[in-house]
Amino acid sequence: MRLHPEIADVLDGVPPFDPLADPAATRAYLRSLLAAKPPANDPRITVRHTAIPGPAGDLTVRIYQPTEATGARPGILYFHGGAFISGDLDTGDGNCRDLCLAAGAVVVSVDYRLAPEHPYPAAFDDCYAALCWTAANAAHLGVDPTRLAVAGRSAGGALAAAVTLAARDRGGPALAYQLLLVPALDDRCAHTSVDECTDNRIVDGRVVRNMWKPYLASTEADPYAAPARAEDLSALPPAYLEICQADALRDEALVYANRLIAAGIHTELHVVPGAFHLFEGYAPTSRLARRATATWTSAVAAALT
Numbered sequence: 001m002r003l004h005p006e007i008a009d010v011l012d013g014v015p016p017f018d019p020l021a022d023p024a025a026t027r028a029y030l031r032s033l034l035a036a037k038p039p040a041n042d043p044r045i046t047v048r049h050t051a052i053p054g055p056a057g058d059l060t061v062r063i064y065q066p067t068e069a070t071g072a073r074p075g076i077l078y079f080h081g082g083a084f085i086s087g088d089l090d091t092g093d094g095n096c097r098d099l100c101l102a103a104g105a106v107v108v109s110v111d112y113r114l115a116p117e118h119p120y121p122a123a124f125d126d127c128y129a130a131l132c133w134t135a136a137n138a139a140h141l142g143v144d145p146t147r148l149a150v151a152g153r154s155a156g157g158a159l160a161a162a163v164t165l166a167a168r169d170r171g172g173p174a175l176a177y178q179l180l181l182v183p184a185l186d187d188r189c190a191h192t193s194v195d196e197c198t199d200n201r202i203v204d205g206r207v208v209r210n211m212w213k214p215y216l217a218s219t220e221a222d223p224y225a226a227p228a229r230a231e232d233l234s235a236l237p238p239a240y241l242e243i244c245q246a247d248a249l250r251d252e253a254l255v256y257a258n259r260l261i262a263a264g265i266h267t268e269l270h271v272v273p274g275a276f277h278l279f280e281g282y283a284p285t286s287r288l289a290r291r292a293t294a295t296w297t298s299a300v301a302a303a304l305t
Helices: 023-036 093-103 122-136 155-169 192-196 205-216 250-262 287-304
Strands: 045-054 057-066 073-079 106-110 143-153 177-181 239-244 267-272
Touching: 045 093, 045 122, 057 093, 057 122, 073 093, 073 122, 073 155, 073 287, 093 106, 093 143, 093 287, 106 122, 122 143, 122 155, 143 155, 143 287, 155 177, 177 287, 192 205, 192 250, 239 250, 239 287, 250 267, 267 287
Parallel strands: 073 106, 073 143, 143 177, 177 239, 239 267
Antiparallel strands: 045 057, 057 106
């Protein structure tokens, strides 16, 4: 991979890893990393947890609200990444705080069920149920139901795109925006970028191909599992896609963005030059990461305010 000069040395010393080899160990490792870097308390944001009804029992959501909010605010459903097998509410905490502050939004982060213990459609069902709950409780949450969006990173991007399709197909809840950050969209993994990315220190083509197996299990993929399989992308809300140039998922996201554009959907596409999948986590203070975050947060703020 030819990486951007700002992050060219970031992977030096990072050992090879396979996040799919032992999902339980991967989850524990991620929790330990996040525990070592807890977010600083921000007086501008109020954070709380609550349980909401899910399709297989209660779901936990973390709600971020602007402390000084007055009147109805935009609402954003956030779905964390983790190759469908890992990640939790802490995984997407930084993104949720960025969205809350940039858009003045109430952000609802969803602790959806994980594969392989809970294969598709468990995660999708949980995320769609959380959207329905948020819309139904908009007044209580201080959310303007006409300014409701979904957002997700990586596997969470797949869930955000899938929930967007389902909201259209099922007649609601109505969505005003979809934010898809380096999304996984196509289980067929037939694009060139999958084979180009072969660095086993990061999420490369090997991981991208194998992550669909525990998620789908014995189920055949449909558009709510792999949104690239949707034949019709019309009548969807405006979209923003962040794509990394040195990412195995690059091409499927590019194709999806072009299909949205061809379907007449207002679509903003940002390609981060020389960046690899989830580079922000490896180099959060780099100018490249800060610029990328500023770009998508400002797009969401403009769309919802």
